[in-house]
Amino acid sequence: MSASGSAAEPRVSTGFTFDTGALIALERGDHRMRVVMRLARLDSVRIVVPTVVLGEWWRGRSKVRDAIVASVQVEPLSESLAKAAGEGLAKVRRATFVDAVVMASAAQRADIVYTSDRGDLDRLWSHFTSVRRLLAAT
Numbered sequence: 001m002s003a004s005g006s007a008a009e010p011r012v013s014t015g016f017t018f019d020t021g022a023l024i025a026l027e028r029g030d031h032r033m034r035v036v037m038r039l040a041r042l043d044s045v046r047i048v049v050p051t052v053v054l055g056e057w058w059r060g061r062s063k064v065r066d067a068i069v070a071s072v073q074v075e076p077l078s079e080s081l082a083k084a085a086g087e088g089l090a091k092v093r094r095a096t097f098v099d100a101v102v103m104a105s106a107a108q109r110a111d112i113v114y115t116s117d118r119g120d121l122d123r124l125w126s127h128f129t130s131v132r133r134l135l136a137a138t
Contacts, residue, residue, distance in 0.1 A: 016048070016114055017102060020056045021137045022137035033114070036114065077101065095124050102115070103131055112134075
């Protein structure tokens, strides 16, 4: 709901956490992800990208990649975040460290996660229950 109370202009009250698939979709100019970015900017919604996601996605500088990185908050891998991700790995078989970091990161803030890999993140959701929801990046 907007500040004026109009239901026609929905507002997001939580932030977004992007996984590698979301960044790839943005880089490729995916329409849905461009809309997500535009609306996030309009509503001043925080978009977080954990550093391990940045490392998995980054393949050198380009105007598009530089613009994407400039438009998100890159979250360092702190000791507490690494430990939370490790605990998720202990509970969810076949999960990857990067996916566990994405979910642990989002869980800290009760964010919505944008991913192209719902299957793997759905399994981690059983451990990181404060993540608001998982949305398809493409």
